[in-house]
Amino acid sequence: MSSSPATVSLLRLNDLRDNEGRGRRRSGRGGGSVGEGENGRERAQGAEGEGDREVRLRGGQTPLRRRLPRRGFKNPFSLTFQPVGLGKIAKLINAGEIDSSELITMKTLKDTGAIGKQIKDGVRLMGRGAEDIKWPIHLEGKSSSRSSRWSVRKVYYNKLGFRALLKPEWFAKKGRLLPKAARPPPKQRDKVDSIGRLPAPTKPIPLTPEEKEAAAAKVAA
Numbered sequence: 001m002s003s004s005p006a007t008v009s010l011l012r013l014n015d016l017r018d019n020e021g022r023g024r025r026r027s028g029r030g031g032g033s034v035g036e037g038e039n040g041r042e043r044a045q046g047a048e049g050e051g052d053r054e055v056r057l058r059g060g061q062t063p064l065r066r067r068l069p070r071r072g073f074k075n076p077f078s079l080t081f082q083p084v085g086l087g088k089i090a091k092l093i094n095a096g097e098i099d100s101s102e103l104i105t106m107k108t109l110k111d112t113g114a115i116g117k118q119i120k121d122g123v124r125l126m127g128r129g130a131e132d133i134k135w136p137i138h139l140e141g142k143s144s145s146r147s148s149r150w151s152v153r154k155v156y157y158n159k160l161g162f163r164a165l166l167k168p169e170w171f172a173k174k175g176r177l178l179p180k181a182a183r184p185p186p187k188q189r190d191k192v193d194s195i196g197r198l199p200a201p202t203k204p205i206p207l208t209p210e211e212k213e214a215a216a217a218k219v220a221a
Contacts, residue, residue, distance in 0.1 A: 079121040081143050084114050087129015093137070105140045107165055107200040122162065125152050138204035140196075153204065156184040157196040164198050 089109070092098045097112045106123045109115045115123055122142030144152040157165055164171060164178045171178055181195045 079142075081122050081124035082115050082119050083124045083126050084109060085126045085128040087132050088114055089137075089139075090129060090132040093133075100135060100137050102202045103138050103140060103204045105165070105200050106142070106162075110166055119166065122157070140201075140204075142192075153194060154192045155194055155196040156182070156188060156192040158182040161196055161198060165196065165200055168199050 089098065089104065092112050092114055093100045098104060098108060098114075102108075106115075106119070109123060110117065110119065124143040125139060125141040125145070127145045139152045140155050141152055142154065142157070144154060160179050161182055168178060178198050181198055183195060184192050
């Protein structure tokens, strides 16, 4: 009677070895890994750093930036004018630094030191010291108080035009022409008398008959 050959096993416990061709698996080290890493939204937020995560993640609690009250607002359309009184202009006229026969513009006030060099949006002419002026003068500004309206023509300059008025040499240095005078926006048309002229004018714009009557009425009042 023949005996069947014995089955030989090719896999033995003592023959098990590590696979040298594959490195150790690192779990939780990327967006596609599964294991000990962060999951979902916490994974992306935790990648920015523990400091940022502690500030934004509060476990369902209302964040600090939403709990603090909001007070006031900053108007992006607000304008900042530098005030100058008519009395200061009168002193410069008496000192001979300003010619009262010519038009006194915002550039004239800047060149003579009546206002500082850091002018943001324009000059506001104030009526204080108006009693020191005993002769007619012609002024141009972006704004004026009620007591000085009788001697001021309010003109409009946009930011580029206002820069060309105060610093025309900058455009010449860059080899650029002076920009054309810009028209005021619809909301400011009723607040100005005319469009600003470039370069800085030396002669005032003649008043219309209606403006002469209005100026006479203000002087009489």
